Amino acid sequence: xxxxxxxxxxxxxxxxxxxxxxxxxxxxxxxxxxxxxxxxxxxxxxxxxxxxxxxxxxxxxxxxxxxxxxxxxxxxxxxxxxxxxxxxxxxxxxxxxxxxxxxxxxxxxxxxxxxxxxxxxxxxxxxxxxxxxxxxxxxxxxxxxxxxxxxxxx
Amino acid sequence: xxxxxxxxxxxxxxxxxxxxxxxxxxxxxxxxxxxxxxxxxxxxxxxxxxxxxxxxxxxxxxxxxxxxxxxxxxxxxxxxxxxxxxxxxxxxxxxxxxxxxxxxxxxxxxxxxxxxxxxxxxxxxxxxxxxxxxxxxxxxxxxxxxxxxxxxxxxxxxxxxxxxxxxxxxxxxxxxxxxxxxxxxxxxxxxxxxxxxxxxxxxxxxxxxxxxxxxxxxxxxxxxxxxxxxxxxxxxxxxxxxxxxxxxxxxxxxxxxxxxxxxxxxxxxxxxxxxxxxxxxxxxxxxxxxxxxxxxxxxxxxxxxxxxxxxxxxxxxxxxxxxxxxxxxxxxxxxxxxxxxxxxxxxxxxxxxxxxxxxxxxxxxxxxxxxxxxxxxxxxxxxxxxxxxxxxxxxxxxxxxxxxxxxxxxxxxxxxxxxxxx
Ligand SMILES: Cc1cc2nc3c(=O)[nH]c(=O)nc-3n(C[C@H](O)[C@H](O)[C@H](O)COP(=O)(O)O)c2cc1C
Ligand code: SF4
Ligand code: FES
Numbered sequence: 001x002x003x004x005x006x007x008x009x010x011x012x013x014x015x016x017x018x019x020x021x022x023x024x025x026x027x028x029x030x031x032x033x034x035x036x037x038x039x040x041x042x043x044x045x046x047x048x049x050x051x052x053x054x055x056x057x058x059x060x061x062x063x064x065x066x067x068x069x070x071x072x073x074x075x076x077x078x079x080x081x082x083x084x085x086x087x088x089x090x091x092x093x094x095x096x097x098x099x100x101x102x103x104x105x106x107x108x109x110x111x112x113x114x115x116x117x118x119x120x121x122x123x124x125x126x127x128x129x130x131x132x133x134x135x136x137x138x139x140x141x142x143x144x145x146x147x148x149x150x151x152x153x154x
Numbered sequence: 155x156x157x158x159x160x161x162x163x164x165x166x167x168x169x170x171x172x173x174x175x176x177x178x179x180x181x182x183x184x185x186x187x188x189x190x191x192x193x194x195x196x197x198x199x200x201x202x203x204x205x206x207x208x209x210x211x212x213x214x215x216x217x218x219x220x221x222x223x224x225x226x227x228x229x230x231x232x233x234x235x236x237x238x239x240x241x242x243x244x245x246x247x248x249x250x251x252x253x254x255x256x257x258x259x260x261x262x263x264x265x266x267x268x269x270x271x272x273x274x275x276x277x278x279x280x281x282x283x284x285x286x287x288x289x290x291x292x293x294x295x296x297x298x299x300x301x302x303x304x305x306x307x308x309x310x311x312x313x314x315x316x317x318x319x320x321x322x323x324x325x326x327x328x329x330x331x332x333x334x335x336x337x338x339x340x341x342x343x344x345x346x347x348x349x350x351x352x353x354x355x356x357x358x359x360x361x362x363x364x365x366x367x368x369x370x371x372x373x374x375x376x377x378x379x380x381x382x383x384x385x386x387x388x389x390x391x392x393x394x395x396x397x398x399x400x401x402x403x404x405x406x407x408x409x410x411x412x413x414x415x416x417x418x419x420x421x422x423x424x425x426x427x428x429x430x431x432x433x434x435x436x437x438x439x440x441x442x443x444x445x446x447x448x449x450x451x452x453x454x455x456x457x458x459x460x461x462x463x464x465x466x467x468x469x470x471x472x473x474x475x476x477x478x479x480x481x482x483x484x485x486x487x488x489x490x491x492x493x494x495x496x497x498x499x500x501x502x503x504x505x506x507x508x509x510x511x512x513x514x515x516x517x518x519x520x521x522x523x524x525x526x527x528x529x530x531x532x533x534x535x536x537x538x539x540x541x542x543x544x545x546x547x548x549x550x551x552x553x554x555x556x557x558x559x560x561x562x563x564x565x566x567x568x569x570x571x572x573x574x575x576x
Contacts, residue, residue, distance in 0.1 A: 025317070052337070084241065121240070121440075
């Protein structure tokens, strides 16, 4: 399932720990990076690779909010609505983004372009309001800034 | 020296994240000095410096290190806490971005002092950019021989690995962090046993915050006596204060402990937007009790002064709210956070955080009664002190303090709703 390159990466990671199981989070990150989400097949692959029970892998995937067990949009827009961002208009921002994408938080657009989520503090409170799209942070947001960011996404 | 000019964590030197620049500025000199000392002497110096943890609990670092067994048949570990999940906190990322080698040097000195051969940096999963910066810095340090076999030509060898989290606030709690690193779900562990006896894989382990470790090279380089003169002697050094909310100039400010909270807001963070009055301040991340704006005169940013004021220094993440802020709405958002992040192991936390969110929401939606306020306080009181980890307390304190200081706002919402209903 993992590409040759990612498999080599994982093998190098596994030896950092006295027990294989510790490589579970790194392995899941690698899978998700490649596949976009973590399918049942992917979980089975990890079960075999790291020699841990399926139930354990499933339990871990569902515990951590960054792992998706279903496909999501190409661009995952995560808007922080925690306190510092709330004070500077995160709620309005969520509404604005939802309007532009035609979906509500928790939804994925029909064309598979966008998923919007409301998330907890991302450590950008001093540059609020903010959002993260896939790996990138976008800070000090205004409606105009959001528009140009969204327009630039395929 | 002007106090406000002591900036050793974020000195603002261009290119400092690169090892050549860092070395040119004297970087890794403290490591060399430490390697020439006995391990016990390094711990003594850190003890003498009164360095206290910057991860929120303010625990004396030297004392924590001295809990580690000197000899151990099992390997010993250091966990660097870069999970930075506390709402209102955005400081460790600045160290990772601007001064990653200072952190690495601190990790190396700490590891040497405790006889540790493996350190893991547990970084929050969303910090991809900062993880890449740190990994690059670590690779540079390996190349130069500061990490790996025979550090700096000495007999000491150590590895540093970065471990990426996956989006769970609870994994910043030290025992949950260890479980997460082991590949488990991030459930906090019951203590005792404490990490210094039974930590990662059952081995002696110390957990320290990024900012805490970044203070260590400075202490070793300049000595504890020098360090004790910065800020408050009982809680010395500079702190990275993150100021957010309704201020003109939010950001991270490196200033000594003991700075006045009002100075932090008015002088450094540019004062209030539109010259509004301060209604409320959360002084150290969302887990610390909220203070009334009219009660912060004279409050200093050190552990004791904030305790006296009825709160805590926490992570130094100061959230400032102006006179137009709807406190019950803010509290609802904070309650939602703790409910969402509760790992569910303890009944009071699992059920209580859900109840608190529900009751506050009801009040905000116009369906609350005066009895709800007593019930809310009751739920909070029943969580506090009755849980495995401190997330329970962290969920209770904002509620208790908001009800204590801003009860009128909740009552007003309830009364308004009753009038409308009648
Ligand atoms: C719910 C919860 C979340 C925490 N999150 C963090 C965190 O993100 N970063 C951190 O350094 N400490 C966090 N802590 C504190 C750690 O448990 C621990 O005290 C700290 O990392 C110790 O480092 P220090 O002594 O250097 O401060 C958290 C504690 C609790 C209860
Ligand atoms: S207090 Fe809450 S977060 Fe901590 S262990 Fe108990 S249920 Fe989990
Ligand atoms: S509260 Fe939004 S980034 Fe911290």
